[in-house]
Amino acid sequence: MADENKDQASDHGGVAKPKTLHIYDGDLQEEDNQLPNWWLWLFYGTITFGVIYWLVYHDMKVADQPDEAYRKEVAAIQAAEAKKLGNAAVTNDSLLAMSKDATTVAAGKEAFLANCVACHKPDASGLVGPNLTDAYWIHGGTPEKIYRTVHDGWVDKGMAAWAPQLGEEKVRQLVAYVLTLKNTNVAGGKAPQGDKE
Ligand code: HEC
Structure with missing residues (x-):
């Protein structure tokens, strides 16, 4: 079809209609819709979170990863317990x-x-x-x-x-x-x- 990639916005009496990118099999259309802002912020947010998470936990290792934090917590409890037993003697x-x-x-x-x-x-x-x-x-x-x-x-x-x-x-x-x-x-x-x- 010759007019496959044609902008059809003008065909609807001036009402803004999304750009049609492709038309398949006559009436199957792919449109270029703007993503809602909330979706975009969520998307960029997850990327930012991922980068910060990677920097903090894996690259700079500022904070302990959960398994390491858990291991330290258990060690602290065991030390306190040993101290208590020591005092018990x-x-x-x-x-x-x-x-x-x-x-x-x-x-x-x-x-x-x-x-x-x-x-x-x-x-x-x-x-x-x-x-x-x-x-x-x-x-x-x-x-x-x-x-x-x-x-x-x-x-x-x-x-x-x-x-x-x-x-x-x-x-x-x-x-x-x-x-x-x-x-x-x-x-x-x-x-x-x-x-x-
Ligand atoms: C109801 C009375 C009573 C109370 C209250 C009491 N005692 Fe005694 N205590 C005795 C008696 C009677 C003996 C001796 C036991 C025996 O002849 O075998 C004794 C023995 C002892 C002995 C051993 C003495 C020895 O010659 O071997 C100690 C130490 C002692 N008491 C400390 C305490 C402490 C500390 C308290 C308070 C927390 C206390 N008693 C409360 C009655 C009492």
Whole structure:
């Protein structure tokens, strides 16, 4: 057909009609329509996003890619967990160190006055419970043994397990405080019980 690529806009009484690019089989027409602006912006937007994404994640590597970010996050959690477990290890040394820390000892004293005085007296010189200021211990006076006593109690002997009620941290603070009482020999205290250490 001779007029295949002819501009047909004029055939419609001056009303702007898109340019017809091709006509196939007589009436099958291909028109050159303007793409809507929203579509174009979306299109250019995806290209811009792609370029920036490539620069940030692959070329300059400013930010971690998701798998790498995930790996780092997991590593951080594992490190925190390990630290917690490390802190959980109770040794004579760790408890002794706590007993030299004023803040810890003060917290322990507060917990002692709130929970222990009914049986051990506010000055810890003993009442129902033994004197904690002398050199004699029924269950042992080393930091770990005192920890075991306060943590798990000697329930059938009238000394409760305090860990379930007060929690791990308070128990350690209490042990730190009790360690500062050792051998202070408060006057008028309860008669010694247990073995001298
Ligand atoms: C209801 C009374 C009671 C309370 C409250 C109590 N205790 Fe005791 N405690 C005892 C008795 C009784 C014993 C001795 C157990 C035995 O004879 O085996 C004891 C023993 C101990 C011992 C071991 C002493 C030794 O000679 O081996 C320590 C340490 C101790 N208590 C610390 C504490 C702390 C810290 C608290 C507060 C959190 C506390 N107690 C609260 C009754 C009490």
